[in-house]
Amino acid sequence: MSIKSAPYYWVECDGCGATSTDGGDFSAWADAATAEEDAHGSDWTEVNGKHYCDGCDDPEGEDA
Ligand SMILES: [Zn+2]
Numbered sequence: 001m002s003i004k005s006a007p008y009y010w011v012e013c014d015g016c017g018a019t020s021t022d023g024g025d026f027s028a029w030a031d032a033a034t035a036e037e038d039a040h041g042s043d044w045t046e047v048n049g050k051h052y053c054d055g056c057d058d059p060e061g062e063d064a
Contacts, residue, residue: 009035011044015056020044 008028011020020039021027029035040046043054 006030011035011039011051013044013053013056014050015052018053018055020051020053 008030009032010028012018013020020035020042021029024038024042026038029038036046036051039051043057045052045054045057
């Protein structure tokens, strides 16, 4: 058996730097789309391509 590595993805808050997977069942995801889905499931918000945790959501007062 060989040992291999692959890129993994998670979402980091553009407000405070928190990690979307903190406290979750997984620390990273195998693809970016799943990482974003997981973040949205944890009440994360995406504003103009940036991501904010539920503590920093809507920093610009926009409804995503
Ligand atoms: Zn935050």
